[in-house]
Amino acid sequence: MADLVYRRVSSDLKQKIVDNEFPNKRLPDERTLSETYHVSRSSVKRALKVLADDGIIFKKRGSGTFINPLYMKNKTIFHYEGSNLGITDSMKSQGKVPKIKLLSFKVVPASKEIQQDLFLADGDFVYEIQRLRLFDDKPFMIETGYIPIKIAPELTQEIVEQSIFNYVEDTINKSVTRSFLSILASPSNEQDQELLNLKPTEPVGVMEGIFFLDDGTPFEVSNMRLHYQYLRYNTFVMV
Amino acid sequence: MADLVYRRVSSDLKQKIVDNEFPNKRLPDERTLSETYHVSRSSVKRALKVLADDGIIFKKRGSGTFINPLYMKNKTIFHYEGSNLGITDSMKSQGKVPKIKLLSFKVVPASKEIQQDLFLADGDFVYEIQRLRLFDDKPFMIETGYIPIKIAPELTQEIVEQSIFNYVEDTINKSVTRSFLSILASPSNEQDQELLNLKPTEPVGVMEGIFFLDDGTPFEVSNMRLHYQYLRYNTFVMV
DNA sequence: TTTGCAAATTGATACGGTCCAATTTCTTCA
DNA sequence: TGAAGAAATTGGACCGTATCAATTTGCAAA
Numbered sequence: 001m002a003d004l005v006y007r008r009v010s011s012d013l014k015q016k017i018v019d020n021e022f023p024n025k026r027l028p029d030e031r032t033l034s035e036t037y038h039v040s041r042s043s044v045k046r047a048l049k050v051l052a053d054d055g056i057i058f059k060k061r062g063s064g065t066f067i068n069p070l071y072m073k074n075k076t077i078f079h080y081e082g083s084n085l086g087i088t089d090s091m092k093s094q095g096k097v098p099k100i101k102l103l104s105f106k107v108v109p110a111s112k113e114i115q116q117d118l119f120l121a122d123g124d125f126v127y128e129i130q131r132l133r134l135f136d137d138k139p140f141m142i143e144t145g146y147i148p149i150k151i152a153p154e155l156t157q158e159i160v161e162q163s164i165f166n167y168v169e170d171t172i173n174k175s176v177t178r179s180f181l182s183i184l185a186s187p188s189n190e191q192d193q194e195l196l197n198l199k200p201t202e203p204v205g206v207m208e209g210i211f212f213l214d215d216g217t218p219f220e221v222s223n224m225r226l227h228y229q230y231l232r233y234n235t236f237v238m239v
Numbered sequence: 240m241a242d243l244v245y246r247r248v249s250s251d252l253k254q255k256i257v258d259n260e261f262p263n264k265r266l267p268d269e270r271t272l273s274e275t276y277h278v279s280r281s282s283v284k285r286a287l288k289v290l291a292d293d294g295i296i297f298k299k300r301g302s303g304t305f306i307n308p309l310y311m312k313n314k315t316i317f318h319y320e321g322s323n324l325g326i327t328d329s330m331k332s333q334g335k336v337p338k339i340k341l342l343s344f345k346v347v348p349a350s351k352e353i354q355q356d357l358f359l360a361d362g363d364f365v366y367e368i369q370r371l372r373l374f375d376d377k378p379f380m381i382e383t384g385y386i387p388i389k390i391a392p393e394l395t396q397e398i399v400e401q402s403i404f405n406y407v408e409d410t411i412n413k414s415v416t417r418s419f420l421s422i423l424a425s426p427s428n429e430q431d432q433e434l435l436n437l438k439p440t441e442p443v444g445v446m447e448g449i450f451f452l453d454d455g456t457p458f459e460v461s462n463m464r465l466h467y468q469y470l471r472y473n474t475f476v477m478v
Numbered sequence: 479t480t481t482g483c484a485a486a487t488t489g490a491t492a493c494g495g496t497c498c499a500a501t502t503t504c505t506t507c508a
Numbered sequence: 509t510g511a512a513g514a515a516a517t518t519g520g521a522c523c524g525t526a527t528c529a530a531t532t533t534g535c536a537a538a
Contacts, residue, residue, distance in 0.1 A: 005522065029488055040523040045489085055417065058453070061489045062531030069358055070419075070449070070457060119308045178294065179476045185424035185444035185467040203442030203467070205424035214297075218308070228424040228442070235474065237418045244492065268518055279493045284519085300519045301501030 005039050009047035012037075014056060017067055027057065027065040055236045099137070102161050103130040107149060114146050117210050117221045125149050129160050132195055139196050140230040145222040151213075168219070176219060178212040183233050186225070196227045205231030244278050249286035251276075253295065256306055266296065266304040294475045338376070341400050342369040346388060353385050356449050356460040364388050368399050371434055378435050379469040384461040390452075404450075407458070415458060417451040422472050425464070435466045444470030 013033075016022065027033070030048070034041040048065060051057045059065045110118065110126045118126070126146045133141040145164070147155070152168065159167045169175045186206050188198045196204070207224040252272075255261065266272070269287070273280040287304060290296045298304045349357065349365045357365070365385045372380040384403070386394065391407065398406045404415050425445050427437045435443070446463040 004520095031488080042524080043522060046522090048489095055419075058417075059489065060531080061529070062487075064488065064531090068451075070451070178297075180294070181474050181476060183422055183472040183474070184470055185442045185465075187440050187442060187467070200440050201426050203424045203426060212307075226424075228426070231423055233422040233472070235420050235422070237420060243490095270518080279495095281494080282492060285491090287519095298519060299501080300499070301517075303501095303518065 006043045006046040006050070009033070009037050009039060009044060010050040013047065014051060017051075017056065017071070022067060025067045025069065027067070029064060097136055099134040100161050101132040101134065101139075102157065103132055103142075105129055105157055105160055110146070110148070114221055118146065118148055118218045120148055127152075127155055127160075129164075131160070135230070140227045142192065142195055142225045143222060144224075145220050147220045151217065151219060164220070168213075174213045176211050177214045179209050180212075181207055181209040183207050183231075185228075188225075192225055196225075198227065203228050207231070207233075245282045245285040245289070248272070248276050248278060248283060249289040252286065253290060256290075256295065256310070261306060264306045264308065266306070268303060338373040339400055340371040340373065340378075341396065342371055342381075344368050344396055344399055349385070349387070353460055357385065357387055357457045359387055366391075366394055366399075368403075370399070374469070379466045381431065381434055381464045382461060383463075384459050386459045390456065390458060403459070407452075414453050415450050416453045418448050419451075420446055420448040422446050422470075424467070427464075431464055435464075437466065442467050446470070446472075 013027070027048075028036070030041055030044050033044045037044065048057065048059065052059060055068055056071050057065055057067055106128050107125050108128050110120050110124050114126060115121065115124065120126070126148050129143075129145045129147070131143045131145075132139055133143060147164070149155075152164075155164075155167075165176050184206050185203055188196070188200070188202060188204050192198055192204050193200060193202075198204070204225040205228050207222075207226065209222050209224070210218055211220045211222065213219050252266070266287075267275070269280055269283050272283045276283065287296065287298065291298060294307055295310045296304055296306055345367050346364050347367050349359045349363050353365060354360065354363065359365070365387050368382075368384045368386070370382045370384075371378055372382060386403070388394075394403075394406075407415060423445050424442055427435070427439070427441060427443050431437055431443050432439060432441075437443070443464040444467050446461075446465065448461050448463070449457055450459045450461065452458050
């Protein structure tokens with residue numbers, strides 16, 4: 001990680017920011033940073049861009065580079081989940097116990113819509129995997145996923161009862177690094193109410209997503225219906 | 240816009256991609272592009288990074304640069320709203336008629352929570368602005384916003400009945416370029432049901448956000464409750 | 479003291495080069 | 509024919525430089 005110059009600089013600067021070594025909320029100018037770190041100014045720019053993209057700093061041409069006051073005020077919100085792809089890992093990191101209950105697992109022909117999403121042809125088959133996810137024994141999400149059989153021909157019930165992403169990374173040696181997500185709210189249906197312990201007036205949050213391997217291959221299309229109290233999608237938006 | 244070299248290259252490449260001038264889903268290598276466009280390789284890299292960040296292409300070291308198959312398949316979903324900050328403008332661009340009905344407009348002391356969000360001190364005052372937004376005469380959103388009076392001391396009822404962001408950009412000459420958003424689902428309350436024409440079983444989508452001026456000053460904290468059929472938040476996530 | 483312009487500061491854009499690492503393609507040899 | 513290794517291809521990282529544009533600062537004139 002830190003064997004890259006610009007990463008070394010950006011993580012060091014981030015640490016200094018956290019340690020409040022710039023009390024006037026202003027970073028040294030790029031040319032000075034270039035000298036003190038003994039790196040080129042291009043690398044400094046690249047390092048600063050990382051921090052700027054994270055919303056930690058912002059730059060004003062002609063004026064200087066400044067620390068986003070909110071970052072110091074409330075660092076916790078900057079740990080946003082916008083970049084968590086897998087569910088299993090993001091829960092484990094919070095010290096919770098994730099469980100999966102397999103609701104159904106079968107192979108079906110890909111529908112027209114799934115063909116388009118997963119870049120498949122007529123007659124291609126996909127796994128249809130419906131799982132209930134729990135979290136300290138409380139059910140919070142019904143997940144229906146479709147995966148082309150030709151990408152993961154070896155998928156078994158045992159694998160599907162655990163993390164599919166981890167299986168792909170460990171076994172096929174490809175990783176899931178991108179996804180396209182849609183987030184919306186929806187009234188709960190009977191299945192939601194039964195499996196997620198919801199009253200009829202209580203809704204679900206829906207996340208629809210297509211997940212890609214790092215080589216760009218669409219890997220899975222997934223529909224996730226979450227207990228409304230367990231979905232909070234945080235994101236930092238810049239124009 | 241196009242007077243910047245890297246922007247010229249990236250928008251030209253994007254056009255060529257849309258026009259299907261790379262039928263094998265592969266772009267020329269960086270060195271070749273550098274020659275054909277008569278620009279440096281650094282500029283080509285920068286142009287390609289723009290497209291890669293947009294999810295249009297992806298690069299494989301040692302192999303080449305390729306077009307995301309999904310981009311061609313379904314270009315519409317790539318018009319994601321993830322980067323639209325203001326409501327007024329993003330609706331206008333869709334040819335809809337946006338309207339605002341002012342529900343209440345007053346000055347109140349900032350609560351502890353708002354003090355923290357907006358970086359205020361004890362005793363500071365904020366505007367509390369509650370508005371109903373309509374869209375071709377159909378109400379779709381109840382918005383409650385808090386703005387420090389010291390940032391916009393001249394705010395009047397007339398302004399608040401239109402776009403606040405546009406007022407700020409035109410008058411104070413600062414622009415709102417960043418926001419931190421949380422998106423979640425919630426059962427509808429009585430006010431929601433009445434104003435948005437919802438049944439008790441129908442939920443709202445909630446967007447909570449803090450908006451910042453381009454100098455990093457927190458400008459507004461806003462709570463938006465949307466008719467569930469009108470909230471769909473699309474986003475492209477990379478690790 | 480205030481106003482207005484010149485100079486210094488500072489980030490943005492762009493160029494071109496070197497070396498490296500992952501991947502593919504070609505060649506050689508068993 | 510097929511496997512191993514060499515060579516070419518291709519994107520990644522980094523450096524140093526030149527020029528430009530937005531902003532701030534300082535100084536001089538009113």
